[in-house]
Amino acid sequence: MESREKTKESLLEGLGEGVRFNVPLAPYTSFRIGGPADFFFEALSPWGLIKAVSVSRSLGIEFFILGGGSNLLVSDAGFRGLVIKNGCTALLTNGDNPGVQSGFSLNELVDKTAELGLSGLEFLAGIPGTVGGAVYGNAGAFGKSIGDLLERAVVFNPDKGLETVDRDYFEFGYRSSKLKRNGEILISTSFRLEKKTAEEVKRNSEEIRTLRREKHPQNQGSIGCFFKNIKEKGKTIPVGRLLEQVGAKKMAVGNAAVFDRHANIIVNRGGAKASEVRELAGMLRDRVREKFGFVLEPEVVFLGEEPDAT
Ligand SMILES: Cc1cc2nc3c(=O)[nH]c(=O)nc-3n(C[C@H](O)[C@H](O)[C@H](O)COP(=O)(O)OP(=O)(O)OC[C@H]3O[C@@H](n4cnc5c(N)ncnc54)[C@H](O)[C@@H]3O)c2cc1C
Structure with missing residues (x-):
């Protein structure tokens, strides 16, 4: 792999002035958590997106396609590759x-x-x-x-x-x-x-939105349900219910806490770290395994270092 300075130059050459360096990723996620990306590029057309992927591959650097960042836990150390923000919105x-x-x-x-x-x-x-x-x-x-x-x-x-x-x-x-x-x-x-x-159609959508507002955090960072529901013998076991039974709603690590209205949602109470979220998720997973024998699988995507800690 090229040196960091050389990579910067090559990215500028390949993708133009739109490339940015050392960009904090927290503002690009609904969790508001995570460190910086070494390289960041917003692709405003499919051709820009394809070009960014090709350039990063030719330079031997990892790339990551970022949508709305609403299912994403970025590590505190951030990501050493190129984040390609998808700005293709036609x-x-x-x-x-x-x-x-x-x-x-x-x-x-x-x-x-x-x-x-x-x-x-x-x-x-x-x-x-x-x-x-x-x-x-x-x-x-x-x-x-x-x-x-x-x-x-x-x-x-x-x-x-x-x-x-x-x-x-x-x-x-x-x-x-x-x-x-x-x-x-x-x-x-x-x-x-x-x-x-x-x-x-509008009435039905609004009804759904109203239902969601009751169940999901409105003013705190989150990334939706943390773990997948369990599918067993053709049946769905909602993980939220299992988590409630292990006392999840009272659990927190630092500023990462379980949402008080839905035990399968972790919220950022302000300034939470990815390490706190991972530690809390690990505790939740352990409690469910001990009590019910199920191994919970994350629904969320991890980016950056320590992605396998949960
Ligand atoms: C309050 C709240 C409520 C939620 N409720 C629900 C819910 O009810 N149901 C549900 O399913 N989810 C829910 N979520 C989770 C999340 O919103 C969804 O998973 C959403 O679809 C993720 O889209 P995104 O653009 O934010 O993806 P990101 O978080 O940006 O990325 C997620 C993954 O998708 C990949 N990706 C993004 N774009 C592309 C692309 N163009 N091609 C290939 N890969 C791509 C990324 O590389 C990454 O691996 C909720 C989240 C929040 C914060």
Whole structure:
């Protein structure tokens, strides 16, 4: 690998003045936690995104695609590679199957489709982040997931290039997609939606948002449910209930605490460190394993050093 100074020069040469150095990542995450990225670039077009991936690979530095940072725990030491912030936000609303670039906000997409009287995405109302992050983790709620509605997509494979694929390609499962396993990047996608009146779709989305406001932290940093629910013999065991039974709601480490209305959510009470979150998550996992014998799997993504501590 090149020296840090040489890497800086090569990145400036390859990507232009948009490259930044030593950029704090906490403001780019909904947890408001984490150290700096050595290198940071916001890609405003798919071509910029592809270029950034190619340049980082040719320089032998690790890269990370950042969406809304709403499912992400960045380590206190930060990330020694290139963070590529996805700023590709074009939306095509012709016809009943809107096409959208992967950096588009999921929440805004829910609102735009509602305005057009297109129904299907309402259950995603209130989930922060981008379309790309949602497809990566097959985000969902109320028993439905984004993968149920995806129609076609363009993905970028750093070795093979661009490919147009359909829903089956993603092998969607509970909070999982093929993108988690093969490192491909979602560039754009379209959804299969149904025509209804705009009023009806908007009303349904607002009802969902109201429900969420009651269950999720509004003024504290968080990244949604920390652990995946347990799937056993075709049944779902909500991890929040198991955590409640081990006294999670009273637990905290430093400024990282379990949310008092949902035991599977960790909140940043202000100035929490990633190490505190990891320690708390480790304690929660140990208690559930001791009492119930289940090994909890994180739903959240870790970036930076010590990613395997939980
Ligand atoms: C208050 C709150 C409530 C939440 N509620 C829910 C919920 O009900 N259901 C749910 O499923 N989640 C929920 N979440 C978690 C989170 O919002 C979702 O997982 C969201 O879809 C993550 O999207 P993002 O853009 O923020 O991804 P990021 O956090 O930026 O990234 C997550 C992962 O996706 C990858 N990624 C991002 N974009 C792309 C791309 N274009 N191509 C390939 N990989 C990509 C990243 O590299 C990373 O590995 C909640 C979070 C919060 C803070």
